[in-house]
Amino acid sequence: MNKDMEVFEQLESGVRSYVRSFPTVFTKTKGYKMWNAEGEEYIDFFSGAGALNYGHNDDHMKQKLIEYITSDGITHSLDMASEAKAEFLTKFNDIILQPRNLDYRIMFPGPTGTNTVESALKLARKVTGRTDVISFTNGFHGMTIGSLSVTGNSMKRKGAGIPLQNVVTMPYDNYVNEQDSIDYLERFLEDSGSGVAIPAAMILETVQGEGGINAASFEWLKKVERVCKRWGILLIVDDVQAGIGRTGSFFSFEPAGIKPDIICLSKSLSGYGLPLAVTLIRPDIDKFSPGEHNGTFRGNNHAFITASAALDYWKDDQLEQNIHEKSEITLAFLNQLVEKYPALEGEVRGRGLMVGVACGADGLAGKIAAEAFQRGLIMETAGPNDEVFKLFPALNIDEAGLRQGLAIIEDSIKEVLR
């Protein structure tokens, strides 16, 4: 083992994980590139699991952040009012919500994905007076008990050490062949003898990241919304990973034409990789009492600063254009890859720049990712059996970088299949 890695082996808990797949010490990053202590360069197709959609250390945000720190702007403000927060609220409303004809109250539930999911579940239960929530197979929503309850992965669930309750799991789109999972779900709701109560909410990702890059069809999402409306169920879209442009639009659900009752955002919201999350709430169900949900790091002003700067990328459609173009290139590449290497038993999945290839043989995706790392590409696997290698380049990656990364993937596949 690399001597620099010893400190982690000796001092950090065994729960550490990605460091095992990418065993090197990173020191510097810029855009879609990362460098380790030895100066070796890596292309980043991981992007902080979706927390770095704008790439690393974006210059615009960086400048704003340094200015703010230099001027002794308030760093930590709990949920007190600050100038930086006011600016974020205003820009989020002006640039994101209003142009999309969306009306939500903005809650700061704590700075991480699981904070926003927990706040959404609590609110939905409080508002409806019901206890159950419907989640979907292979959903991933976080590691605290509330969020973990609606997460499918059995290894993670066992980590709770207690039975996870008040949740009913229903099949995600295309879960069982030739069955429309929504008909199935609604059969349970219609039948007062089904044992499944009308739930407080349904929570879903429009494209499941950790669950294996499963993209729900727009038709399916519309049906879910229709069923929710019909039965007075709140629809929570967890857009923590699929949102902020990852699938092609700011909110992942925009092209499906649905309007969730509650939206969870985090990861790339701050733009710069800083912890920030919001829960967007339909105004008429904004029913928490003051302080009924709170948390110390709700007022991360550094993140407000970079988040406000990041919103500038959404003033026009340039970023969306870039995502679209790079997605086309990527999907075309992956499709030909799957055809060219039948031993992959590959299935191309995803939408926008949230894409991946599910591999038929056990462990294959992991081997490809490991080989790619050797060749200078950071790439994660996903899915219940880690059977998918997952491409999450920065949304503003240039074509050269993208093609360089894709080439490494093909080389890695060749090597692994040899």
Added chain:
Amino acid sequence: MNKDMEVFEQLESGVRSYVRSFPTVFTKTKGYKMWNAEGEEYIDFFSGAGALNYGHNDDHMKQKLIEYITSDGITHSLDMASEAKAEFLTKFNDIILQPRNLDYRIMFPGPTGTNTVESALKLARKVTGRTDVISFTNGFHGMTIGSLSVTGNSMKRKGAGIPLQNVVTMPYDNYVNEQDSIDYLERFLEDSGSGVAIPAAMILETVQGEGGINAASFEWLKKVERVCKRWGILLIVDDVQAGIGRTGSFFSFEPAGIKPDIICLSKSLSGYGLPLAVTLIRPDIDKFSPGEHNGTFRGNNHAFITASAALDYWKDDQLEQNIHEKSEITLAFLNQLVEKYPALEGEVRGRGLMVGVACGADGLAGKIAAEAFQRGLIMETAGPNDEVFKLFPALNIDEAGLRQGLAIIEDSIKEVLR
């Protein structure tokens, strides 16, 4: 209403809370002072609810942070290895753990207090194979379902919308007059017919912050440790608010001479108010599988940088000296205050610079804090009925600032009691 406040009224969720007590827009802060947009100055006796023990925007940390950002150091690294993280691990071990003869594995459970508490509870249940946890009256541990289950406050608990389970609440030190709550607790454990199973863990704060500045005696803490050892129960100290010097030593439990099995740290850990948390785990129970608990913002490198800089304050005992001196001044002041103003029906509580005065009459503490705000002091209330006004000055506050703040408190009391 102030026009600047309108943006919060219009766009933010009604769950916002502190902004209602301190209705002004903050722009700049330094040390123990804060300024609003109009340039009005406030003395901060709130310190981000314990997240700003070193005051605001400390120059040493600020310089390190700006350097790091300027040099494009990696910002967001999940749980991959980074230079900034290696430095933090090393310094934390060298400056904090080793000199105290402590041996813990360091887990990064996500950057907030509730993340570390959830990870601690999950680990304790996994390691012991038991489901119940004993918490204590008026404990506060966080707002996600696992942490909320061990939190006492009934308003917060109702926010869950579901029954909170797998927890038994036992009386904290001095909860019921003339009864030793530990004898009581142990009676339940000894008796196989008590209905209380041997739990996975006990979780406690040595001084309860939100619960009303209740300080457990060292004797009581030692008894808790003894009972835990006797019955094979893991002892979790939630040092999120009481730790990092707030009560006089780095870990709040040091003077009690106990060694918890798991320690939760967050709030002032990063020093600069940036989100960071660690869970310290006795090496032989460091049993999570890789990735069994994870989270996007485990690798907040900006926070690693400032946290490492903050640790420099613990290389000698100067900070501890300052806490001690300022605590003496504060407690002396509060004691004479209580004597001087019997209408307060005041009771001085706390330890170090985590102190407060419980007021007898309903609503009195809140009125005093509100009046103090009008006079330029930021101060919070705590306790089940907000009956305590709570003094949390920066640990490195100078005597002038401290006395200025105390004077405002006395003036406010005079005004309120008039």
Added chain:
Amino acid sequence: MNKDMEVFEQLESGVRSYVRSFPTVFTKTKGYKMWNAEGEEYIDFFSGAGALNYGHNDDHMKQKLIEYITSDGITHSLDMASEAKAEFLTKFNDIILQPRNLDYRIMFPGPTGTNTVESALKLARKVTGRTDVISFTNGFHGMTIGSLSVTGNSMKRKGAGIPLQNVVTMPYDNYVNEQDSIDYLERFLEDSGSGVAIPAAMILETVQGEGGINAASFEWLKKVERVCKRWGILLIVDDVQAGIGRTGSFFSFEPAGIKPDIICLSKSLSGYGLPLAVTLIRPDIDKFSPGEHNGTFRGNNHAFITASAALDYWKDDQLEQNIHEKSEITLAFLNQLVEKYPALEGEVRGRGLMVGVACGADGLAGKIAAEAFQRGLIMETAGPNDEVFKLFPALNIDEAGLRQGLAIIEDSIKEVLR
């Protein structure tokens, strides 16, 4: 209101139910006939909801019971040894288990259906160390919290006043059109990301009584058994209502060729309508500690006496022959009824003498049953919306009595449809 009914109105709890459908005071019964205080005769197509499969006050059992009482035989023996219990155990083994090549340990869990179901669920969880149980849509297993958790009916579930946990409801046979519910179920088990853990047990009725006389196909039952074996899941057949001959054989599952791991029997087990239940347990999983499940009325010796006498009916195949013949008559009648009265939108359901007709229009089944009562027939409704009228004649009913009852049903339908 009838004056005799006043005592019930005034003194009994409003939870009383069947007395509202059949508002008369019964005094005497014999075979398939009941008489009220006015001497009016009723034909009983209800049979104590399946607790009176041998009809009322059978002479053979009656004689044995009177002899036993007269001789001061022990009445109540908890789980001590008694002669009457020894006889029951021996005859149950000799007449029922051995000829069917079945090997089970016999547990007396308390004298009611819900006692046996609770004991089965507890045992399955203890043996497997797992907490979840899979139940099926429209299953009915009892009213105590454990049994209620696996019961589908939403009105009954709400009666719990707490969320019912540790249960996953899966679709019963034919629940969703053209979908094989077992493939569906197994998809959840195979997928480690489904959110559904491998359960301790599956619990089902082969024909659902309260749930609407839904008969699972033998093929479906075989598939369930196969899936249980494959995944190490215990199969619990709740034969409380469908067993003891009601569907044509002693155990309802015999013709499906399956062997459950645990079987729940009650209702007609005592033969005479006296409270008695057993839990049959595969010997290698008979793992309760002595007294780990207990109850005061496990040793109801009067019921042992009549149950032993009732077993004599199973020494040859005469009873089974009668069930078969009367079932043929009944089903033929119902089928022509449905054809003759299309306004019923009727669907004939069931097996053996556990049959019914689901009616399309809301409330129709209830009106038919009410009309039938006016005409001297006792008949219940079932199904989530009480949409099924349910024929449960005594298994030993003669042809005359059966045809008389069927004629009343047709007359009632004519009247109601008029």
Added chain:
Amino acid sequence: MNKDMEVFEQLESGVRSYVRSFPTVFTKTKGYKMWNAEGEEYIDFFSGAGALNYGHNDDHMKQKLIEYITSDGITHSLDMASEAKAEFLTKFNDIILQPRNLDYRIMFPGPTGTNTVESALKLARKVTGRTDVISFTNGFHGMTIGSLSVTGNSMKRKGAGIPLQNVVTMPYDNYVNEQDSIDYLERFLEDSGSGVAIPAAMILETVQGEGGINAASFEWLKKVERVCKRWGILLIVDDVQAGIGRTGSFFSFEPAGIKPDIICLSKSLSGYGLPLAVTLIRPDIDKFSPGEHNGTFRGNNHAFITASAALDYWKDDQLEQNIHEKSEITLAFLNQLVEKYPALEGEVRGRGLMVGVACGADGLAGKIAAEAFQRGLIMETAGPNDEVFKLFPALNIDEAGLRQGLAIIEDSIKEVLR
């Protein structure tokens, strides 16, 4: 082993329990005497764990029962109206409720103790809309999941195989030395930060049977009632074992002068050892919907017949007199026993004819009971560690029988201590 016992060894589940303490086959019983197959006579100080307060096979009840059976009276009536049920309702009201100035609606929840407890808990939760129930240390309420949740015994609780929820255990009277457990309990209710919510109900036995013959003082019971009233908590008295005269009055709580909101009765209610239970409900909280709680054996008419006959014993105070006299004799005897045999480290416990002696040394009570069985006395042990031998003679035992039994106890103690 006795050859007659083989059938139980071979065919019955290992969960059987009392048969292990009393390994003989009983055939005949009368009054306070039992005989086995060999004609050996036993004095019964067990009385079916309180289900045979009137002794075995009482002649008055026996005659009524045989008459009823002979005349083909309806045996099983679910919750339909029957003459036998009308008579029971009327007599229960006239003889028991009215003379005591009590007004309750009578619910038939199923024929066992756990049925009535489950119905009481469900109703309390439904009526109040709250989920938690307060139970007391060493309470015993039944083996189904709802009742087991409020039962203290850890071995029984583990039998559930799932965490038991929605319950808070508080200390019973005298649980912790020199502490008033009600002050303790109320401290939790008063404090909105205690983590203990205002519960739906408190459930308790006035004298705990299985828990070790712990008798609550009348003062303590009054305090419980006062606290319940103050906080709007329903008081459920589980009088299944302590009721029907066992402690000296029909309801055990009469001398304490309290009026519970809900009362659970079973065991000796039928008088003859037949399964019967009622839940008595304060009329204004009689809020179940029709059929919201149901069960097959709610209408056990044989039990109605004997129960009505048994009520004749309460028309005057003769039975109560007898209990009082025999209790005096028994307690005097036990007190001198404890003094005479200090090696017992004995503590006399109980009230009426629900009495016992807690023995200091481990296993001693069990040895005494085993020796007594050898000498012709049936006697049980109780308490979390089976440290109490428990005297439950028939309430109508004559002095000769009582003294004979007591003498056997003394002889057994002598033998064991030798």
